[in-house]
Amino acid sequence: MTTEPRVLRATEWDDWYASLELAFGGVPLPAEKRELYREITDVERSLGVWDGGEPVATAGSLGFEVTVPGGGRARMAGITMVSVASTHRRRGLLTAMMRRQLDDLRAWGEPLAALYASEPGIYGRFGYGAATRLLRAEIDTDRVRLSTLPEGTDEVRLRRVPVPADALAECEAVYAAHLPTRPGMIARLPHWDRLFVLDPAAERGDSSPLQCVLAERDGAVTGYVRYRVRAAWDEAGPKGKVEVQDFYGMDPASYAALLRHLCGIDLTSTVVLDDRPVDDPWQHLVSDIRRCRVRSSDGLHIRPVEVGAALAARAYSAPVDVVLEVADAFCPWNTGRWRLSGDSGGAVCERTADPADLSLSVRELGAACLGGVRLVSLADAGLVREERAGALAAADAAFVSARAPWGSHMF
Missing domain, CATH: 3.40.630.30 (Gcn5-related N-acetyltransferase (GNAT))
Structure with missing residues (x-):
């Protein structure tokens, strides 16, 4: 077998979905619900790994738009239908699918990816942070x-x-x-x-x-x-x-x-x-x-696919001008320093050589990007480091959302 994911063909959907059902306990959906799931599956955004003619890993994404702080919308890929057959664990299949998905999303210009985790411990290593409760x-x-x-x-x-x-x-x-x-x-x-x-x-x-x-x-x-x-x-x-x-x-x-x-x-x-x-x-x-x-x-686990575009897509509760040093081992194009400048009317986030004010990983940035997880709380946990005195409090006041973020439906 090859571990390289490829795009699903429409004629393969039944076997592909049966593999997903088996990984989630093997209880088949009622026929009418299964047919609707077939209809809402975006085949061109769905991936699989096959061992011979048998699908042994699945992953899909949906081209959503999500409300961001300030009331605007940003493009967000809803990651869904992720599974690996119990017979094919520890062969790098999940990592290969996450790699292919994020490369595709970047090429498609989608700045955010999000998922609901069946097990929360799985996706942090791929840069997803829990952004809503x-x-x-x-x-x-x-x-x-x-x-x-x-x-x-x-x-x-x-x-x-x-x-x-x-x-x-x-x-x-x-x-x-x-x-x-x-x-x-x-x-x-x-x-x-x-x-x-x-x-x-x-x-x-x-x-x-x-x-x-x-x-x-x-x-x-x-x-x-x-x-x-x-x-x-x-x-x-x-x-x-x-x-x-x-x-x-x-x-x-x-x-x-x-x-x-x-x-x-x-x-x-x-x-x-x-x-x-x-x-x-x-x-x-x-x-x-x-x-x-x-x-x-x-609730929603969020991952910035492109840090600059993700942070520029939202508005901020207070004026902000901060340089973020971002670490992203899985998507190295995000690693480095980004200057975020904005307020309630919008924002710009671009590469910079200026010294960092705050240092954090892309996972923490994903958790904070909808304004529900406080930067000061992440700093108290040792996950955000203040490099310039006063930068943390100012950035925290800007990032916070007036209403708690909420993923309004599962996918």
């Missing part, structure tokens, strides 16, 4: 109340849509309105909206079909939730769970009205919120945060 909560609605509701909550009309796909256009309009408001949000690619209303019976287990409720004010849709109800009982009575898939409100009253709906569904005692931003506003509306079983984990 995800929040999970299980709100005990038997004991937790919504103690404070915004003005206008009672004026919001809620409307259930029996078939969630019928409200896809209205929901996508709400999603699009949110795009510029938070770094990390991902603009939809064609057909991706359908993925969030696909509801195969084989994947429900003992939960209900997907449900959708819209919030409306003055005749306009101002928010939506999609969720399932998982029925359960014990000797004391009903103990069902409301498992929330998507939740967006365009104003505080619409958000609160939808949250109140979720917390008041009959025969349930828990609302499960998963993969939410760490500054999600529900945390300020509940009466007892301790009974919400909150925990967080890593």
Whole structure:
């Protein structure tokens, strides 16, 4: 066999995807979901390694745009469908695919790459840093109340849509309105909206079909939730769970009205919120945060493909003029000194021979580039070094984002 990845051919997709499924446990997707995945796979951006006629490693990327601090968008490759067969470990296949991917992305002019890591320890050696956090909560609605509701909550009309796909256009309009408001949000690619209303019976287990409720004010849709109800009982009575898939409100009253709906569904005692931003506003509306079983984990892992273009793509919360000494063993074209100058109106980042103000690796730069991971925190961990007194505090104030970055959907 050769360890050199090559581009997938459309006729090879079934075997290629079966190899990916096997690496992730061997449970096949329902037919309708598999067909949609085939449709959204960009074959020309998908790679594989074959041993004879058998695919033994896979990797793909998607040509996304992501919101960056300041509300603009940058091109970002969404790295996905990465696997190596258990029979072919420790042969350099993953490294070869990461190498080919990043070389391709550079040639295509895509300044950022991002992924959700199945195991967070894998991708740091390729320069990916955890740039966002995800929040999970299980709100005990038997004991937790919504103690404070915004003005206008009672004026919001809620409307259930029996078939969630019928409200896809209205929901996508709400999603699009949110795009510029938070770094990390991902603009939809064609057909991706359908993925969030696909509801195969084989994947429900003992939960209900997907449900959708819209919030409306003055005749306009101002928010939506999609969720399932998982029925359960014990000797004391009903103990069902409301498992929330998507939740967006365009104003505080619409958000609160939808949250109140979720917390008041009959025969349930828990609302499960998963993969939410760490500054999600529900945390300020509940009466007892301790009974919400909150925990967080890593979200988007970001890697600057081209340091200059990546840092110039965003705006900065305060004026910044700093020279960064960047170490990047895997993509040596990034190694060296870069002068970043910018403010809330934009930025320029170019090569320089001037002395460094801060030193860091590309992994730490990726973690900080959306403004959610503080440079001062990385410095406290010994991962950023201040070379000029005062440079760290000034750069930290510029990099931070007003809202916590959040990868708005998995890929």
